[in-house]
Amino acid sequence: MITLLDYGAGNVRSVINAIESLGETVKIVTSGNDILAAEKLVFPGVGAFGRMMEVLHRMDCVEPLKEYIGDDRPFFGICLGSQALFDESEEAPGIKGLGLLPGKVKRFDTNRSIPHIGWNGLNFKQASRIFNGLKGDEKFYFDHSYHVVPQDPATVLTTTDYGYEFVSGIQTGKVIATQFHPEKSGRAGLQLLDNFLSSSSAPVQPEGPASGTRLSKRIIACLDVRANDRGDLVVTKGDQYDVRENGAVRNMGRPVELARRYYQEGADEITFLNITGFRDFPLEDLPMLDVLRQTSLNVFVPLTIGGGIRDYTDKQGRHYTALEVAAEYFRSGADKISIGSDAVLIVEEMLKTGRRTGESAIEAISRVYGNQAVVVSIDPRRIYIDSPDRVKHRSIETKIPGPGGERYCWYQCTIKGGRQGRQLDAITLAQGCEKLGAGEILLNCIDRDGTNRGFDIELIRAVTEAVSIPVIASSGAGSVEHFQEVFTATEAESALAAGIFHRREVPIEAVKHHLQGKVEIRI
Numbered sequence: 001m002i003t004l005l006d007y008g009a010g011n012v013r014s015v016i017n018a019i020e021s022l023g024e025t026v027k028i029v030t031s032g033n034d035i036l037a038a039e040k041l042v043f044p045g046v047g048a049f050g051r052m053m054e055v056l057h058r059m060d061c062v063e064p065l066k067e068y069i070g071d072d073r074p075f076f077g078i079c080l081g082s083q084a085l086f087d088e089s090e091e092a093p094g095i096k097g098l099g100l101l102p103g104k105v106k107r108f109d110t111n112r113s114i115p116h117i118g119w120n121g122l123n124f125k126q127a128s129r130i131f132n133g134l135k136g137d138e139k140f141y142f143d144h145s146y147h148v149v150p151q152d153p154a155t156v157l158t159t160t161d162y163g164y165e166f167v168s169g170i171q172t173g174k175v176i177a178t179q180f181h182p183e184k185s186g187r188a189g190l191q192l193l194d195n196f197l198s199s200s201s202a203p204v205q206p207e208g209p210a211s212g213t214r215l216s217k218r219i220i221a222c223l224d225v226r227a228n229d230r231g232d233l234v235v236t237k238g239d240q241y242d243v244r245e246n247g248a249v250r251n252m253g254r255p256v257e258l259a260r261r262y263y264q265e266g267a268d269e270i271t272f273l274n275i276t277g278f279r280d281f282p283l284e285d286l287p288m289l290d291v292l293r294q295t296s297l298n299v300f301v302p303l304t305i306g307g308g309i310r311d312y313t314d315k316q317g318r319h320y321t322a323l324e325v326a327a328e329y330f331r332s333g334a335d336k337i338s339i340g341s342d343a344v345l346i347v348e349e350m351l352k353t354g355r356r357t358g359e360s361a362i363e364a365i366s367r368v369y370g371n372q373a374v375v376v377s378i379d380p381r382r383i384y385i386d387s388p389d390r391v392k393h394r395s396i397e398t399k400i401p402g403p404g405g406e407r408y409c410w411y412q413c414t415i416k417g418g419r420q421g422r423q424l425d426a427i428t429l430a431q432g433c434e435k436l437g438a439g440e441i442l443l444n445c446i447d448r449d450g451t452n453r454g455f456d457i458e459l460i461r462a463v464t465e466a467v468s469i470p471v472i473a474s475s476g477a478g479s480v481e482h483f484q485e486v487f488t489a490t491e492a493e494s495a496l497a498a499g500i501f502h503r504r505e506v507p508i509e510a511v512k513h514h515l516q517g518k519v520e521i522r523i
Helices: 013-021 032-036 049-058 062-070 186-197 255-265 287-296 322-331 341-353 361-369 426-436 457-466 480-489 508-515
Strands: 002-004 026-028 041-045 075-079 086-089 101-107 116-120 140-144 146-150 156-161 165-172 175-178 218-227 233-236 269-274 303-306 336-339 374-378 380-385 395-397 408-415 420-425 440-443 471-473 494-497
Touching: 002 013, 013 026, 013 041, 013 186, 013 287, 032 062, 049 062, 086 146, 140 186, 146 165, 156 175, 218 255, 218 508, 233 255, 233 287, 255 269, 255 287, 255 508, 269 287, 287 303, 287 322, 303 374, 322 336, 322 361, 336 361, 341 361, 341 374, 341 408, 341 420, 341 426, 361 374, 361 426, 374 426, 408 426, 420 426, 426 440, 426 457, 440 457, 457 471, 457 480, 480 494, 480 508
Parallel strands: 002 026, 002 041, 041 075, 075 175, 086 101, 218 269, 218 494, 269 303, 303 336, 336 374, 374 440, 440 471, 471 494
Antiparallel strands: 101 146, 116 140, 156 165, 165 175, 218 233, 380 408, 395 408, 408 420
């Protein structure tokens, strides 16, 4: 029996599923006595440091946690569950951590994109039984803006490089904690968790990379999910956002089955984009919730869900906030949520008033769950112009001239699935969303969608140069060379594709085989 401390963080379901997939049963903490009675305690934390400590105090779990860990009993902390062990965090000045280990939690101080999102390696500083069976070259999934800085170097288990070397794992006695997420790290992560759960694992110290660790470029499989004309949920694919063919919705397969296939083929992340409103459903009955629950049972890489994450009222008159909707998605297995059309309207209002309200969906969700949990999906199209002086929007000089030979263009943001253009450009939108608290940009391009002509390099370069958060390149991939191009010609950290993966025209394995030795990837 494994005891799990769930304080209402983000995706705890994946941790439970990972443990249960290893043959263990999980008991959820309901009181401090459950902590004190635990044989092995797992503490996954996702979100914001201040809210975590506030909830732990409200649950009367702080003193039992201190007693349990102080007695050197088996403990595994994940992400915030690691940061909680220290004195304080720069994320929440004035709020004390558990203070079980001397040191503090600091924000990354680097010119690299923050948050640090993706698959990175480990430098092994001491032996541990959780490393049994690892070769040392494995990569694990990270998603954070802050990292621990212990005062005692003897507690450092692993480090990782991202602009500089930071502590990514600690170990003291039977207490182990990692900044990375083993439950989202595929087979290597499951092996590491299994070693913790098994008391018979022998301590080992893998050799690790000779020249430090490197963050991998991510290959993301995207599944556009909607109801077909019979009401069944299917994965579809648009051609410049038109998902119908011969009058019927294109059916590329069932979402849970496709997601499982992509996990087995080596996808680094999986994104579900819900392109059906489902606005009349009570929140607990939203069809995508079950898709997430079923997917997270067998898929142990990050899951993002987008579409419908906004305030709405169901047909019974019950009103839900965007934060409530996001919370249900997190509890059902999502690691990140994606906001699309509403982000455009939110930024338009901020630009109009010159201030942030603190109540928008982007601000509310990032405040509770951390900015690493909020992705903004941008859907722009090219508008060609004779001269940048003709518009107030951020424009670029393009090597792809317009139909009249125009040498300049700006990227018009759209809403409602690309059907309505707005007087807002993609660069300004991306910067506004970063200011509001978004942690990642999913950058689509209507002009390239379904064309197999390659990513819009000019758009991606313009946006990556304008923001300091990671950017996911999307729309237009048609060959393995297109992935290499976007990673070498821009600062995009990830590349997303859909149709070519669904139709097996370009398998994920082929993309990674082509990229191996050219850019850093997870094998």
